[in-house]
Amino acid sequence: MLNKLILEKNIKNEGKKGVPYATEKQKLIERANWRTFKPVIDYKKCIKCGMCWLHCPDSAYTFNKKGFPECDGKVCKGCLLCVQICPVKAISVEQERGKK
């Protein structure tokens, strides 16, 4: 049954000598449906300090070519720790679901 699951989901073990290994090709499991609030970055205020990147538990932050942080909407669980930690308050909150 497990082998069938591997075939269906097309998971490849690309590790060396039997060590399981996650690669870029393997798709991330989406956690967007866990989220009620969503962080939105104001790039005019951002000072590229990287504190949001350092404190994010879900590795949602990556940096674009200009060096500004970008939040990955697929894996962000909406914990809003980045909003709390931002030293210049450049990240604001947007409600995604549960709107009246």
Place this chain on the structure above:
Amino acid sequence: MADVGDNPMEFNIKEEMKKEHLITGGTFACSGCNPVLGIRLTLIALGKNTIMINSSGCMTLTATWPFTPYKIPWVHGAIENGGSVAAGILMGLKAQKKDKNTNIVVYAGDGATYDIGLQALSGMVYRKEKIIYVCYNNCQFANTGHQASSATEKYARTSTTPPPIGNPLPRKNMAKMMALNGADYCATACTAFPFDFIKKIRKAATMKGSSFIDLLAPCEPGWLVQPWETLKAGKLMVETGMWPLYEIENKKITINYKPKMLPVVKALQMQGRFKHLTEPQVTEIQLTVVKEWEMITKGRFWEAEEY
């Protein structure tokens, strides 16, 4: 030391930002989970040449077959033998002569460290294996439903110690215990102070023997705080003096962060697990905190009778 740069103690955030994530998102951890943040900080500090051993706990659920968020080798041992599994892996690497550039990290919860896995940890420290043992301490058995462990604070509410009494016993002093046991480097850390934690991990990696780091990682459903308040809760635990940040090397204690010594009420009010506390109980906690700090700062840390 591999993958750490010229000066391993220095942490250059601009350089680290360019590297890829060694643990990806999409795990089963709660939103605002600090133990996962602890894994991230550990992997940022040590780099790609790391083997992580996990004792059963919340962080086992990060890698559920057939998916894994890790880009490093990751082993799941049973809850009671994190230290022994790590020692076995180190022996295997020594036999292949590959142990010099590899960091071996055990990442276990406080239940697996303070209570169930204490004998394996104690054996590992006694044999002076070159292993970094990181205990992510959320002050309870969070994975099985927030039962009390011996890392739980006095009067805290857990599912086995409900209010109005709460947990009747104070917590163990694990870093002190391991230092007396013969560990080369012992430290306490908190996820709200990430630079301090990364520095300690890198220092532990340069040691010849075993090292133990007790990492306070606030747990959102266990401490009954909001997801965005977890870091603040950890920070207040340090600022009030309830969780002192120190390191022990050759039985010499160094205080890494001097807290503002705010009244403990500020930390207790925030956490839902302390909501049932009465005034005399709060005063008692405040007095023990003041006493503990006097012991540390006046060089009487190793005296036993006052504990």
